[in-house]
Amino acid sequence: MLDKTQIAKRIAREVKNGQYINLGIGIPTLVANYIPENLEVVLQSENGLLGIGPFPTEDKIDPDLINAGKQTITMVKGSALFNSSDSFAMIRGGHVHLTILGAMEVSENGDIANWKIPGKMVKGMGGAMDLVASAENIIVAMQHCSKDGQSKLLKECSLPITGIKCVKKIVTDLAVLDVLPEGGFKLLERAPGVTVEEIVSKTEGKLLVEGEIPEMVFD
Amino acid sequence: MLDKTQIAKRIAREVKNGQYINLGIGIPTLVANYIPENLEVVLQSENGLLGIGPFPTEDKIDPDLINAGKQTITMVKGSALFNSSDSFAMIRGGHVHLTILGAMEVSENGDIANWKIPGKMVKGMGGAMDLVASAENIIVAMQHCSKDGQSKLLKECSLPITGIKCVKKIVTDLAVLDVLPEGGFKLLERAPGVTVEEIVSKTEGKLLVEGEIPEMVFD
Amino acid sequence: MITKTVTNAAEAVRDVVSDSVLMFGGFGLCGIPENCIQALLQKDLTGLTCISNNAGVDDFGIGLMLKKRMVKKMISSYVGENAEFERQLLSGELEVDLIPQGTLAERIRAGGAGIPAFFTPAGVGTEVAEGKEMREFDGKMYLMEKGLKADFAFVKAWKGDTAGNLIFKGTARNFNPMMATAGKITIAEVEELVPAGQLDPNHIHTPGIYVQRIFQGVDYEKRIEQRTVSKG
Amino acid sequence: MITKTVTNAAEAVRDVVSDSVLMFGGFGLCGIPENCIQALLQKDLTGLTCISNNAGVDDFGIGLMLKKRMVKKMISSYVGENAEFERQLLSGELEVDLIPQGTLAERIRAGGAGIPAFFTPAGVGTEVAEGKEMREFDGKMYLMEKGLKADFAFVKAWKGDTAGNLIFKGTARNFNPMMATAGKITIAEVEELVPAGQLDPNHIHTPGIYVQRIFQGVDYEKRIEQRTVSKG
Numbered sequence: 023m024l025d026k027t028q029i030a031k032r033i034a035r036e037v038k039n040g041q042y043i044n045l046g047i048g049i050p051t052l053v054a055n056y057i058p059e060n061l062e063v064v065l066q067s068e069n070g071l072l073g074i075g076p077f078p079t080e081d082k083i084d085p086d087l088i089n090a091g092k093q094t095i096t097m098v099k100g101s102a103l104f105n106s107s108d109s110f111a112m113i114r115g116g117h118v119h120l121t122i123l124g125a126m127e128v129s130e131n132g133d134i135a136n137w138k139i140p141g142k143m144v145k146g147m148g149g150a151m152d153l154v155a156s157a158e159n160i161i162v163a164m165q166h167c168s169k170d171g172q173s174k175l176l177k178e179c180s181l182p183i184t185g186i187k188c189v190k191k192i193v194t195d196l197a198v199l200d201v202l203p204e205g206g207f208k209l210l211e212r213a214p215g216v217t218v219e220e221i222v223s224k225t226e227g228k229l230l231v232e233g234e235i236p237e238m239v240f241d
Numbered sequence: 242m243l244d245k246t247q248i249a250k251r252i253a254r255e256v257k258n259g260q261y262i263n264l265g266i267g268i269p270t271l272v273a274n275y276i277p278e279n280l281e282v283v284l285q286s287e288n289g290l291l292g293i294g295p296f297p298t299e300d301k302i303d304p305d306l307i308n309a310g311k312q313t314i315t316m317v318k319g320s321a322l323f324n325s326s327d328s329f330a331m332i333r334g335g336h337v338h339l340t341i342l343g344a345m346e347v348s349e350n351g352d353i354a355n356w357k358i359p360g361k362m363v364k365g366m367g368g369a370m371d372l373v374a375s376a377e378n379i380i381v382a383m384q385h386c387s388k389d390g391q392s393k394l395l396k397e398c399s400l401p402i403t404g405i406k407c408v409k410k411i412v413t414d415l416a417v418l419d420v421l422p423e424g425g426f427k428l429l430e431r432a433p434g435v436t437v438e439e440i441v442s443k444t445e446g447k448l449l450v451e452g453e454i455p456e457m458v459f460d
Numbered sequence: 461m462i463t464k465t466v467t468n469a470a471e472a473v474r475d476v477v478s479d480s481v482l483m484f485g486g487f488g489l490c491g492i493p494e495n496c497i498q499a500l501l502q503k504d505l506t507g508l509t510c511i512s513n514n515a516g517v518d519d520f521g522i523g524l525m526l527k528k529r530m531v532k533k534m535i536s537s538y539v540g541e542n543a544e545f546e547r548q549l550l551s552g553e554l555e556v557d558l559i560p561q562g563t564l565a566e567r568i569r570a571g572g573a574g575i576p577a578f579f580t581p582a583g584v585g586t587e588v589a590e591g592k593e594m595r596e597f598d599g600k601m602y603l604m605e606k607g608l609k610a611d612f613a614f615v616k617a618w619k620g621d622t623a624g625n626l627i628f629k630g631t632a633r634n635f636n637p638m639m640a641t642a643g644k645i646t647i648a649e650v651e652e653l654v655p656a657g658q659l660d661p662n663h664i665h666t667p668g669i670y671v672q673r674i675f676q677g678v679d680y681e682k683r684i685e686q687r688t689v690s691k692g
Numbered sequence: 693m694i695t696k697t698v699t700n701a702a703e704a705v706r707d708v709v710s711d712s713v714l715m716f717g718g719f720g721l722c723g724i725p726e727n728c729i730q731a732l733l734q735k736d737l738t739g740l741t742c743i744s745n746n747a748g749v750d751d752f753g754i755g756l757m758l759k760k761r762m763v764k765k766m767i768s769s770y771v772g773e774n775a776e777f778e779r780q781l782l783s784g785e786l787e788v789d790l791i792p793q794g795t796l797a798e799r800i801r802a803g804g805a806g807i808p809a810f811f812t813p814a815g816v817g818t819e820v821a822e823g824k825e826m827r828e829f830d831g832k833m834y835l836m837e838k839g840l841k842a843d844f845a846f847v848k849a850w851k852g853d854t855a856g857n858l859i860f861k862g863t864a865r866n867f868n869p870m871m872a873t874a875g876k877i878t879i880a881e882v883e884e885l886v887p888a889g890q891l892d893p894n895h896i897h898t899p900g901i902y903v904q905r906i907f908q909g910v911d912y913e914k915r916i917e918q919r920t921v922s923k924g
Contacts, residue, residue: 040694042901062694064855064901068561069487070631072899073693073855077690085490085682086618086630092488092541092685100693100855100888102899103630105637105665106487106513107569110562114580114806115873117901133585144549144556145540151588152562155581156806186585259462261669281462283623283669287793288719289863291667292461292623296922304722304914305850305862311720311773312920319461319623319656321667322862324869324897325719325745326801329794333574333812334641336669352817363781363788364772370820371794374813375574405817566807575798576829578810597808597838606829629894662861663895 024195024213028240029163031056032211033122033193036161042066044113044153045074046123047091049163053122064098066118068109068149073101090149110149114156121157123150125164125189127179130227132189132201134162135181147184154185166194166224173226175199175207197221198238199229206230211238243414243432247459248382250275251430252341252412255380261285263332263372264293265342266310268382272341283317285337287328287368292320309368329368333375340376342369344383344408346398349446351408351420353381354400366403373404385413385443392445394418394426416440417457418448425449431456461656464624466673469499472647476500476612479507479532483568483613483639484522488514488541488685491632492521493614495649495677501528511535511568511610513561513635515545520683526554535608537561541685560588563605565638570607572641572670577606613643616677617666620650621659624668633665640670649677693888696856696906701731704879704905708844710737711764715800715842715871716744716754720773720917723864724753725846727881727909733760743767743800743842745793745867747777752915758786767840769793773917792820795837797870802839804873804902809838845875848909849898852882853891856900865897872902881909 024032026049034056037043044066045051054074057063065074067089074089075096082096089095104112112118127135134154137147154160167173175192192199198211206228209221212235222229243251245268253275256262263285264270273293276282284293286308293308294315301315308314323331331337346354353373356366373379386392394411411418417430425447428440431454441448466472473496476482482500486492501524508531515534516523523542525531533555539545548554559567560582570578579602583589593604615636618629626648628636640646648666653676698704705728708714714732718724733756740763747766748755755774757763765787771777780786791799792814802810811834815821825836847868850861858880860868872878880898885908888900 042694064694066901067631069490069634071893072901073893077688079691080689083684083687083689084630085684086632088488088490088631088684088686090487092490093688094684094686095688097893098693100853100857100900101893102857102896102901103628103633103893104896104899105628105633106561106565106635107638108899110565111801111805111807111873112899112901114562114566114582115804116806117804117873141550144546144558146536146538146558147560147588148538149561151560151586152580152582155584156562183586261462283462285669286863288722288866290661291669292661296920298923299921302916302919302921303862304916305864307720307722307863307916307918309719311722311917313916313918314920316661317461319621319625319668320661321625321664321669322661322860322865323664323667324860324865325793325797325867326870327667329797330569330573330575330641331667331669333794333814334572335574336572336641360782363778363790365768365770365790366792366820367770368793370792370818371812371814374816375794402818566805570810573798574813576811576832576834577827578802579808581806595809600808602808627894662859 023216027052029193029195031240032198032238033161033163037061037063041119042117043120044068044118048124050122050124051091068113070104070106070109071101073098110152113152116156116158118157120159121153122161122163125162127174127176127181128162128189128192129176129179130207131205132187133179133183134185134189135179135183137184138182150184154188159190160188161191162189163193166196173224175225175227177227196224209235211236213238242435246271248412248414250459251417251457252380252382256280256282260338261336262339263287263337267343269341269343270310287332289323289325289328290320292317329371332371335375335377337376339378340372341380341382344381346393346395346400347381347408347411348395348398349426350424351406352398352402353404353408354398354402356403357401369403373407378409379407380410381408382412385415392443394444394446396446415443428454433457461623463622464668464671464674465622466675468675469495472496472673472675473499478505480611481509483610483643484510484512485615485636485639486512487634489521489683491616491634491636493616493649494680496614496647497521501525505530507532509533511608513537513564515539515542517541518544535559537564565635567605567608568638568642571609572638575607577604579604608642610643613639613646615640615646615648617648617650619652619654619659620648620674621654621656623656624671624674625659625664626666627659627663628665637666640666645672646670648674650674651677651680693855695854696900696903697854698905698907700907701727701881704728704907705731708732711739712843713741715845715875716742717847717868717871718744719866720746721753721915723848723866723868725848725881726912728846728879729753733757737762739764741765743840745769745796747771747774749773750776767791769796797867799837799840800870800874803841804870807839809836811836840874842875845871845878847872847878847880849880849882851884851886851891852880852906853886853888855888856903856906857891857896858898859891859895860897869898872898877904878902880906882906883909883912
């Protein structure tokens with residue numbers, strides 16, 4: 023099983039040189055720490071910044087500089103600031119290449135649910151609906167099952183959905199999977215110590231397992 | 242009969258304190274010279290400037306600073322620069338209070354034609370269609386008749402129109418007229434030496450003449 | 461140049477009445493019009509509709525207006541930081557219209573820009589699409605969304621001049637510039653108010669045409685929601 | 693940070709082919725990408741569609757491309773300064789789509805912003821409305837207009853950095869920022885190219901994400917169309 027750090031590390035391997043990337047709140051934010059240093063990439067924050075840097079040291083904290091998770095941040099050299107409509111113009115226009123975000127459920131056709139639990143949680147969708155409707159590549163970081171063991175990789179989402187047919191790849195605590203264009207999850211890699219059988223048993227949606235499934239290796 | 246300068250002077254009297262104003266090419270540009278100095282107004286140029294100043298002296302010419310007529314200009318204190326979509330957002334959103342522009346024809350219901358003469362002239366509409374579709378108050382500066390004596394204040398425009406039911410007031414070489422909301426020109430003032438009869442005979446569209454029509458006075 | 465200066469927040473909000481539609485700039489607590497919110501709290505207002513990306517926190521920002529029951533309806537994209545909000549919502553005391561953040565931003569821009577409606581892919585296939593016109597362009601489905609305006613827009617900038625021109629700092633810009641365009645009356649509070657002519661016209665984010673009143677704010681708290689530091 | 697620098701205009705336009713759709717920033721001759729136009733004139737191109745507010749003058753700017761018969765179609769709002777243009781148009785050698793200036797600007801912004809269509813009042817009741825969907829909102833009529841994109845967008849800025857961030861000067865900004873967002877490949881030429889980190893992020897007009905290639909231009913003529921002076 024992968025911990026949150028390992029999920030972030032594994033997702034970081036998907037990042038390609040020259041990409042503009044939007045990282046969601048939670049595990050996706052951690053991905054920034056593991057992007058190989060030889061890659062030139064730029065992180066976008068939908069509240070109005072291209073070029074997110076590391077968290078500030080205590081003396082560099084600026085209340086006028088936060089990310090979409092409301093965390094204090096810094097800017098790298100070559101950053102640009104803009105307003106919210108310009109930020110989502112950038113997202114909606116397909117200029118951001120990769121979006122990494124969390125999910126409560128993903129369906130076998132790539133639908134994602136991550137914004138609402140009826141009667142329980144009403145936080146709002148924030149920018150997630152715009153992001154999933156726009157980015158050409160969407161990678162989801164999530165737990166494979168709920169705390170009571172129910173699969174979160176489903177035939178159909180049970181929760182109100184955030185976007186349809188948009189998720190391309192999923193990294194869970196158990197596995198790396200592609201969402202196939204024709205529907206269905208395709209198993210690509212197993213977490214260390216996790217068997218194919220366990221992944222099969224914990225995936226409710228259609229799962230394709232072809233040939234040997236390699237185990238992920240971490241340094 | 243008014244000359245161009247007098248038409249501009251007369252229109253300048255319509256300007257109110259606190260207005261943002263767009264001036265078209267030609268006579269409207271001259272209006273800027275006659276706005277009373279005690280009024281606080283701001284001139285907008287649709288190519289991206291709020292706060293047009295006087296033409297520059299020879300040593301202050303800047304090729305990167307022109308008005309919509311491509312003339313070199315200066316900026317007043319408190320100016321702001323912006324791009325073309327932001328400029329027309331400003332215009333379309335009704336933030337510019339007054340538009341003054343030239344016309345080839347105006348109809349009695351306030352239609353204006355000023356962008357095209359089929360088979361003869363194909364310069365394009367520039368920003369005129371956006372301006373007349375958007376401003377709450379539109380004043381037209383024009384000649385009452387064509388060179389061969391045909392009225393340009395018509396029942397219906399004969400040329401391709403720029404906008405419908407938009408002109409509120411007209412200042413010609415002969416008269417000042419309102420365009421009534423229910424249709425028809427209402428004669429307000431005569432040019433010095435011009436009789437009501439002459440104006441009546443030179444106005445093809447419906448003309449309302451009520452009571453004594455005062456003659457304009459210029460200093 | 462037209463002068464927009466007023467003395468302080470109380471004078472700026474003098475004619476805000478109950479049942480008005482208000483917009484508030486800010487993302488979380490970053491770039492919110494703190495002085496205007498305080499001045500509104502001093503007034504006896506109810507039935508307000510507030511358009512703001514977030515709803516503040518329990519004891520700061522718009523959260524204080526919710527606590528005082530001034531707000532009938534919130535139009536926002538994310539309200540997760542406010543427990544009182546969640547309580548009023550679940551109990552039915554508060555109407556809430558949740559809108560995708562990019563759609564909210566673009567609807568406000570459209571409202572200010574004289575664009576009555578536009579198409580966006582955000583929300584297609586979700587409950588956000590319910591009751592909305594759908595249309596396909598180039599093989600992709602879109603929703604029609606409408607422009608949004610307000611009776612008053614409250615924005616916070618870093619620097620401003622007496623002509624109403626505004627410059628924002630960092631990510632405190634966020635929704636402020638669009639909201640400035642969409643208020644019938646736009647009230648700007650700034651950290652530093654300078655005479656017209658002192659700001660470089662090339663650097664202005666919000667031209668003064670959009671601002672009806674401007675004042676220099678006082679005592680900015682600029683509360684941080686997620687103070688996150690690295691060891692350096 | 694991602695680096696976008698190329699050596700010069702020739703390298704920047706290397707893969708522009710005949711029959712492409714091109715956008716050119718500028719208003720009249722103010723803020724036009726002079727270097728890119730010169731480099732395109734060196735190539736053997738025909739059948740181009742050019743989107744530009746104006747069409748240059750007979751012997752400068754896009755006018756030179758018209759003279760060389762590189763252009764099949766112009767999409768513009770005002771072309772009054774160019775006699776060769778008028779001749780080609782009246783003779784039927786050139787297709788022309790004339791669009792209200794605000795609609796042109798907004799269509800380009802929409803193209804870059806993933807908005808396939810929007811409504812505007814400009815052109816209602818005129819020949820511009822022919823064949824377009826009309827709709828009433830709040831008692832006023834509007835036309836539906838569609839987003840506009842290009843294979844290549846050529847823009848000219850005052851300053852730029854190696855990350856592609858751009859700052860414009862004066863009214864030379866005009867159509868450049870929207871066009872930068874609407875090109876599949878956007879090529880920026882600047883008067884001064886600096887390393888990433890030297891431009892204030894608060895002052896950037898076009899974020900580098902929109903720019904695929906950037907170079908420092910040479911020998912700017914900046915021709916003035918209407919040299920107008922006052923006696924001071």
